[in-house]
Amino acid sequence: MAKLFRAVIMGPPGSGKGTISERIAQRFGLTRLSSGDFIRENIAANTDAGVLAKTYIERGLLVPDHVMTRLLLPRLEEMTRHSWLMDGFPRTLAQAEALNSTCDLDLVISLNIPYETLKERLSDRWIHPASGRVYNMGFNPPHVQGRDDISGEPLIQQDDDKPEALVARLRHYKDVAKPIIDLYKSKGILHTFSGTETDRIWPYINSLLSTKIPSTSQTDTQCIPMP
Numbered sequence: 001m002a003k004l005f006r007a008v009i010m011g012p013p014g015s016g017k018g019t020i021s022e023r024i025a026q027r028f029g030l031t032r033l034s035s036g037d038f039i040r041e042n043i044a045a046n047t048d049a050g051v052l053a054k055t056y057i058e059r060g061l062l063v064p065d066h067v068m069t070r071l072l073l074p075r076l077e078e079m080t081r082h083s084w085l086m087d088g089f090p091r092t093l094a095q096a097e098a099l100n101s102t103c104d105l106d107l108v109i110s111l112n113i114p115y116e117t118l119k120e121r122l123s124d125r126w127i128h129p130a131s132g133r134v135y136n137m138g139f140n141p142p143h144v145q146g147r148d149d150i151s152g153e154p155l156i157q158q159d160d161d162k163p164e165a166l167v168a169r170l171r172h173y174k175d176v177a178k179p180i181i182d183l184y185k186s187k188g189i190l191h192t193f194s195g196t197e198t199d200r201i202w203p204y205i206n207s208l209l210s211t212k213i214p215s216t217s218q219t220d221t222q223c224i225p226m227p
C-alpha cells in the first residue's frame with residue numbers, strides 16, 4: 001500500500017508560497033490546500049466560522065486559533081486518502097501543535113526571501129478577491145490588464161501589500177514563525193530555500209520532492225480524527 005505524503009509550505013507574505021504550491025500540486029499531483037482559500041469559501045457560504053473569521057480579516061487580524069482549527073482540521077480529516085500540501089496553516093505555534101496531534105507531516109518547506117524582494121513583489125501583486133488568484137504585473141500578468149483570467153472580474157491591490165504595512169507584517173511573521181520553524185527543525189522535516197527568484201528556487205524544490213513523494217498514493221490513513 002503506497003504511503004501518503006503531507007507537506008506544509010511556510011514563508012513571509014510575498015515569498016512565493018502560493019506560486020510554488022501551485023507548481024508542486026501540478027507537478028506531483030498533490031491536493032493543494034490553502035487556509036486563505038478555505039476561509040474565503042466559508043465566508044462565501046456564510047458558515048458560522050466563516051462569518052466569525054470575516055470580522056477578524058476585515059480588521060487586518062489573524063483569525064483566532066480555535067476558529068482556524070475548527071475550520072481546517074475537519075477538512076484534513078476528510079483527506080485521509082489523499083496526499084496534500086498546505087499553504088497558510090499553521091501560522092501560530094498553537095496551530096502547529098493542533099496539526100501535530102491530527103497528522104504526521106512528512107516535510108515542511110520554508111521560503112527565505114530578502115526583504116527588498118518581498119517589497120517589490122507585493123507592490124506589484126494584484127489579486128482576484130473572490131478566488132484568491134494572484135497576479136504580478138511583471139512575473140505573471142493577467143491576460144487582460146486589471147482583469148481576472150477566469151472570471152473577467154476586476155483585480156485589486158490589498159492595503160496590507162503596500163510597503164508601509166509590510167514592515168509590520170514581516171516583523172509579525174518572524175515572531176510567530178520562529179517557534180514553528182524550530183519545532184519542525186527539531187523533528188528533522190524542515191527544508192529551507194533561499195533566493196530572490198522563484199524560477200531559481202523551483203529546481204531545488206522539484207528535485208527534493210522527486211526523492212520524497214511516492215509515485216501514487218491513495219489508500220492509507222495517516223490523519224486521525226481529533227478527540
Ligand SMILES: Nc1ncnc2c1ncn2[C@@H]1O[C@H](COP(=O)(O)OP(=O)(O)OP(=O)(O)O)[C@@H](O)[C@H]1O
Nearest residue numbers: 012013014035036057061062063068088089090091
Ligand atoms: N492559519 C491562519 N491563522 C489565522 N488567520 C489566517 C490563517 N490563514 C489565513 N488567515 C487569515 O486569512 C487572511 C487571508 O489569508 P491568505 O493566506 O490568503 O493571505 P495573506 O495573509 O495575504 O497571506 P500571504 O500574503 O502570505 O499570501 C489572512 O490575512 C488572515 O487574516
Ligand SMILES: Nc1nc2c(ncn2[C@@H]2O[C@H](COP(=O)(O)OP(=O)(O)O)[C@@H](O)[C@H]2O)c(=O)[nH]1
Nearest residue numbers: 014015016017018019121125135136139197198
Ligand atoms: N518578480 C517576481 N515575482 C514573483 C516571483 N515569484 C512570485 N512572484 C509574484 O510575487 C507575488 C507574491 O507571490 P505569492 O505566490 O502570492 O506569495 P505568498 O504571499 O507567499 O503566497 C505574486 O504577485 C507572484 O506572482 C518571482 O520570482 N519574481
